[in-house]
Amino acid sequence: MELKFTEEQEMFRESVREFCQRKITPVALEMEKTREISIEIKKGMAELGLLGCTASPEYGGSGLDAVSAGVIGEELARADPTGSIPVFYLVQAAWGFVLNKYGTEEAKEEVFPKVIAGEYFLGIATTESDAGSDVGGTRTMIKKEGDGYIVNGEKMYISGVREAAEGGGGHLTIAKQNPELGTRGMTMFYLPLTADGITPTYIDDLGREGISCGGFAIDNVRIPKYYIIGEENKGFYIVHEGYEFARGLIAVICAAAGLKSLENGMNYIKERKCFGTAIGKFEEINFRLAEHYTRLNMLRDLAYKSLWTIDREQQGKGSRFETSKAIAMAKMFASDWACNAINDVMQWQGAFGYSKECPDQAAWRAIRSFALAEGSKEMMKMIVARELLGKEFIAYK
Ligand SMILES: Cc1cc2nc3c(=O)[nH]c(=O)nc-3n(C[C@H](O)[C@H](O)[C@H](O)COP(=O)(O)OP(=O)(O)OC[C@H]3O[C@@H](n4cnc5c(N)ncnc54)[C@H](O)[C@@H]3O)c2cc1C
Structure with a gap:
């Protein structure tokens, strides 16, 4: 090894x-x-x-x-x-x-x-007002027309809407092509956000403010055939490969943000004195440091292992199911563990930790998003349980 x-x-x-x-x-x-x-x-x-x-x-x-x-x-x-x-x-x-x-x-x-x-x-745009965790609830429709396709619907809570709508580019999107087939009737395609018929809206998010989040209405948008991603009706399966890649990266990012914040915290608790001694000597503080550090390094290892599992699958050495499980295990606690560590670092810094000048509060607000973005932590548990027990143990099926 x-x-x-x-x-x-x-x-x-x-x-x-x-x-x-x-x-x-x-x-x-x-x-x-x-x-x-x-x-x-x-x-x-x-x-x-x-x-x-x-x-x-x-x-x-x-x-x-x-x-x-x-x-x-x-x-x-x-x-x-x-x-x-x-x-x-x-x-x-x-x-x-x-x-x-x-x-x-x-x-x-x-x-x-x-x-x-x-x-x-x-970017990626799957989420709609009635379709977040349950991608099957998608209402956006794609229909063949002539030598291209027509798309109608709306997407919500999408990262990078302003960047693509104003600067150029677009989102990989899924829509129902054969609604009677449920998730087996969904098609993935590239949707330029500069296309006629796209109307963007914006959401004021808690953090990660350097990149926009928003939605867009899709009104009779025409796209050429070459924008279809993979085969028609296979969108639901293809989208999970992208989500898994993103989730593995998110797990690494959460571990890194948490560990960086702990570094900031260590510098502070070594210097800051209360009651005549450095606060880093108090076990209430340094035991927490030890626990967070250990947990975040476990997360980092798990996160890289999950990315390695993707690489193995691409080399034909692993299965889709192995990848899904490894990735979901890595993302499940990523946001919580990193946010808990960052929250303690904010606490160690006293009132400064609660000010906008403190980088750690920005990190907390950003990392909190990953309990939802690209698949909620609850969905990660569902995936791992499904891989362990079998599909028949999904309660609502
Ligand atoms: C900052 C940010 C950026 C985002 N960027 C994008 C993007 O670029 N593209 C995109 O497509 N989407 C994006 N999203 C949307 C994100 O993917 C969804 O928020 C997420 O999938 C959850 O969907 P929802 O918000 O509709 O919550 P819902 O699906 O309505 O779920 C609500 C709550 O119920 C829980 N829940 C649902 N079902 C179960 C169950 N069976 N068991 C236990 N708990 C359950 C969920 O985990 C969640 O906590 C972004 C979200 C955020 C916060």
Whole structure:
């Protein structure tokens, strides 16, 4: 058994960390006010090959595997406590993986070069007002018409709506094509948010304010055939591959954000004195540090193992079910464990910890989103239980 990154991954980590320290950390908290990721940062990420990194080299990507993609996510999460850049990155890495695997040549040639250059945003839009955890509740419809398709419906709580609607790009989306077939009648497609018939709306989220969240109405939007991702009626299955890639990255990101926050906390509790001694000497504080540190390292190991499971599956060495279980195990506690650690770090810092100047409060607000985004923690438990007991043990079926 050998658990280590390759030399190439370590060197890559170094160059990402150096970029992050120079370009991201000094301005990260500003994103809470400007509510955008600057063009300079996007360009820097593009130059390092961080955007659309899972696209194959023939489309300009680096064809990174899941573990290497995790290394980038980890460094970005350490650098940006607002979580905006990690989200901007992870969504495009995960859904770029899906576009790369299942998209048509024309779609890949059209979308990838701009995503990789940091000009387009590539997101995912499955959630609707009545379809979150239960993707089967999707009401958006896709219908063949002539040599293309017509889409009608709405999507809600979607990351990167402003980035795609104003800057260019779009979202991989699913809709019902044959509603009588339930989840077996859903088709996935690329939907540019600049298309005629798209009306965006925005939501004021608790955190990760450098990237937008919103929804959009889809009114008779026409898309060409080459925007279909994979086969018609297979969308429900394809979407889970993307969600799993994203969830594995989220687990790494949660561990990294939590561990970075503990580092901040350690610096503080070594210096801060109460009752004539450093507060880091109090067991109420340092025992909690020990517990959080242990838990977050367990999470980090589990998260990388889950990404490694994806890579094994792509090499034909593992099954879909193994991947689903490993990923769900990694994401299940990721947000809670990281948020609990960050919350304690805020507490250690007293009143400063509750001020907007404290990076840890921004991290808490960002990491809290991952108890829901890309699949709730409850759904992760459902997946693991289903893999252990069998489908017949899903209570509502
Ligand atoms: C910041 C943020 C960004 C997001 N970005 C995107 C995006 O880019 N694209 C996208 O498509 N979606 C996105 N989402 C939506 C996200 O995927 C959904 O919030 C999530 O799937 C849950 O769906 P819901 O909000 O409709 O809650 P519901 O599905 O209505 O669930 C409500 C609660 O009930 C629980 N629950 C439901 N069923 C069960 C059950 N059987 N057993 C136990 N508990 C259950 C859920 O876990 C949840 O806690 C984002 C969400 C957030 C918060």
